[in-house]
Amino acid sequence: MxxxxxxxxxxxxxxxxxxxxxxxxxxxxxxxxxxxxxxxxxxxxxxxxxxxxxxxxxxxxxxxxxxxxxxxxxxxxxxxxxxxxxxxxxxxxxxxxxxxxxxxxxxxxxxxxxxxxxxxxxxxxxxxxxxxxxxxxxxxxxxxxxxxxxxxxxxxxxxxxxxxxxxxxxxxxxxxxxxxxxxxxxxxxxxxxxxxxxxxxxxIPNAAAQQLSGSFRAAGRWAVGFGVLASVGGVMASYQLDTAAGGTVVLLAIAVFVAAALAGSLRRALARRRHRHAERHLHEHGPDCGHAAVPHGDHVDYLHDGHRHAAHEGHYDEHADEAHVQPEPEEANR
Amino acid sequence: MLVRSTEVVRLHQAAFGYQGRPVVTDVDLSVRRGEVVAVLGPNGSGKTTLVKGLLGLSEHLSGEVSVLGTPLARLRDRTRVGYVPQRHTLTGGVRATVLEVVLTGLLSSRPWWRPLGRDALTPALAALDTVGLADRARFDVETLSGGQQRRVLIARALVARPEVLVMDEPTAGVDRTSQQVLAGVLRRLGEAGTTMVVVTHELSALRGVVDRIVEVDSGHLTYDGTPEGYAVHQAELARAAGRGPAAPDGRHTRTGETGGAR
Structure with missing residues (x-):
């Protein structure tokens, strides 16, 4: 080094x-x-x-x-x-x-x-x-x-x-x-x-970032991180391995993409295991749906027949208390 | 002139089209403040071209077009006219949150050297609240249902507080529950006095919201009047064609593609 x-x-x-x-x-x-x-x-x-x-x-x-x-x-x-x-x-x-x-x-x-x-x-x-x-x-x-x-x-x-x-x-x-x-x-x-x-x-760094974030702002930051990792890391690796720098940078970027894709699917799989969906839910909760709204961390649960329902990626989760994977912890103020 | 100021849209012998070719011609139309106008017509009739003309998205070929009392070409502040397009993807090839999409509705009201800051969050969240999606602000838009995505587009159009809202098929292609929610949103907006021009196939979904119906067929206005009168108009047409009475809600049978040039 x-x-x-x-x-x-x-x-x-x-x-x-x-x-x-x-x-x-x-x-x-x-x-x-x-x-x-x-x-x-x-x-x-x-x-x-x-x-x-x-x-x-x-x-x-x-x-x-x-x-x-x-x-x-x-x-x-x-x-x-x-x-x-x-x-x-x-x-x-x-x-x-x-x-x-x-x-x-x-x-x-x-x-x-x-x-x-x-x-x-x-x-x-x-x-x-x-x-x-x-x-x-x-x-x-x-x-x-x-x-x-x-x-x-x-x-x-x-x-x-x-x-x-x-x-x-x-x-x-x-x-x-x-x-x-x-x-x-x-x-x-x-x-x-x-x-x-x-x-x-x-x-490629953007493709990798898309695997990890649902927000444009956060994905942009991930992509810059991956880009720097691939280009600086690739040039270093090419020196150590005596390979062509350009090709090494791109291959490293692809490796980062594969790792990000794996990490993304792992995270989604874990999120699925750690939360429970509410039963088939046709009703949509909202400010004037008649169900009481209960603030819960960064979101709102709705009290529905003794259950606490929280909106999550197109369905409702049962929220007892702790185990919930936050949809997107990033600030959305782009 | 008082009469002028209550007129949000005024078209006189207007023609709109694409690449110099007219699609709708001889349009005389006046929309007053607070009116909710449904624009009906079969696919390819020119109704989308007509409303896109109000937004400067189709070419204004002849006649007079004034929006908010100003000839369209001289209307500088385009945020005064809100637009809800008919779209199936909201963000192109990347992911973004609901809030990020809604915030784009505020951009043209700021100078280019001033990016939106924290102060933009308040109107964005208020617009999302209007469409009942405040609790989804930080969700990836792609995870929302089709009906919810339409509401995101309505919130994006509302965020800059437009004086008139132009919507292209807001209820098309979404399930019945979402249609009812959407109709509720439009009803609330209508009751709050928002002027709306809505292209639609599903008049039944907007029953009670719409004050007035404009029908476009083969590039011409063929009806302009009350919803009640429209049912009579349809029945007369059907009788003339010897087909028996038409569906009283004026719903068209073909609801597939949107028709017209985008």
Missing amino acids: SEMLSLEFMRTALLAALCVGLVAPMVGIFLVQRRLSLVGDGIGHVALAGVAVGVATQNSPVWSALVAAVLASVLIELVRARGRTSGDLALALMFYGGIAAGVVIINRADGAQTGTLTGFLFGSITTTSREELALFAALSVVIAGVVLLLRQRFFAVAGDEEYARASGLPVLALNIVLGVLTAVTVVVAMRVIGLLLISALMV
């Missing part, structure tokens, strides 16, 4: 991994919510064309990748907003065109050496320069700041776009901002896990 941290390139690599682990799930949760989990892949494909232009013109590939990715993300939102069925094909053309142009330009500029190309496609975290790290850190701060400020609006738009529009939220503008954040995240993650695997770190 101390040996690893004594190496300059490893310190840089771990800090870059920390940035990615933090921001990728923060942005990714809205992609999962919109059921557009794979859109990060598409932006990654287009970013490769930007990288290629940087390599060919001997400029920093990060900046040109950023420009290409941002343009792609804005275009995606404009195509989506038009809502035509041909939009899907338009996006496919753009994504494949991006990666194909990237491959052609890089090989042409690089004398057909595949090293540079694989570095961008699958990540080459240990070649991250200090200047790049500073840029990634600054971009990560911006991404995190914007998400924290606008997450409630992103949640509303991603959850129910039509309602958001009817209620007066600027839907297209919010979607474009989210698209740009996705593009910037792709570029920040490019060095660490590579353009082909980027979506994994936006999506």
Whole structure:
């Protein structure tokens, strides 16, 4: 461990991994919510064309990748907003065109050496320069700041776009901002896990978090924790095991997902064993149902023929006193 | 003008549609404050397009449309018109609590740089109380029944205290018990003086709540009047078609898909 941290390139690599682990799930949760989990892949494909232009013109590939990715993300939102069925094909053309142009330009500029190309496609975290790290850190701060400020609006738009529009939220503008954040995240993650695997770190920690929480706010926190665990842990493991960092990060994220899924089903099974359902219950308790309401911890029980009934996940539990699994202990004040 | 201020919705020769193509045309309609109007019509008749026109969700193609005394395009504060869409998923591909869904109804009343804080909880819980779901605030919405999820959407529409509530099939696709609970919620809202425009198939579920019926067929208004008059109108139509008297509650036989463009 101390040996690893004594190496300059490893310190840089771990800090870059920390940035990615933090921001990728923060942005990714809205992609999962919109059921557009794979859109990060598409932006990654287009970013490769930007990288290629940087390599060919001997400029920093990060900046040109950023420009290409941002343009792609804005275009995606404009195509989506038009809502035509041909939009899907338009996006496919753009994504494949991006990666194909990237491959052609890089090989042409690089004398057909595949090293540079694989570095961008699958990540080459240990070649991250200090200047790049500073840029990634600054971009990560911006991404995190914007998400924290606008997450409630992103949640509303991603959850129910039509309602958001009817209620007066600027839907297209919010979607474009989210698209740009996705593009910037792709570029920040490019060095660490590579353009082909980027979506994994936006999506998998969120998939894992969904196994453990029924609240959006809590799931977001879990996802960031899992993202940091997978990216920092994966980079460390890849150093110890001498494996490719990007792939290791993603495999670790999948392992975290499997563990979370197991923990989630275990918790649900325990919750089922520890509480008793009320008999088949057609009546619905409420403020004016006529049954006396009794405060019980963080909820209300209703007295029904000598039983205490508490609402729980679509049915009523018998509440004698102690044994009840709280539905969701998190604060709901997002 | 006093007359104007009591008029919540005023349509004159209005047409609405999608991508430039009209779906409903020549609509003359005026809804006064406190009225509960049911919009009926077969699938694909254009009734959803009509009410979506009041929300700016379908295109306003011609005629005059004013909502709350302002031409629709110039109505800045959209929270004054509440909307309960017909939906089957509430949160997209992730899970969220009832409270988190209801709070989204408050967002557009705040500037973008000010996220909702603790102070937003009070109106959100009050709205949930109105629909009888205050004790479910911290539940995952996916664990609620279909009828309860509809009530969550009503609470989301109520949280910003709208002056008029537009609802699309609030009672469709839920079991009879939930329908009765929903009807009770709408009745309480109606008694509290909330103006409502409700697209529905199940007029029987809303008996006693609805003051007025508007029927849309093939893109035109075909009836506008009292519920009692509507039963007569239906019977006349049925006689003209030689089919015998229609169901007096005006219920339509096809209750499957929602019809119309979403």
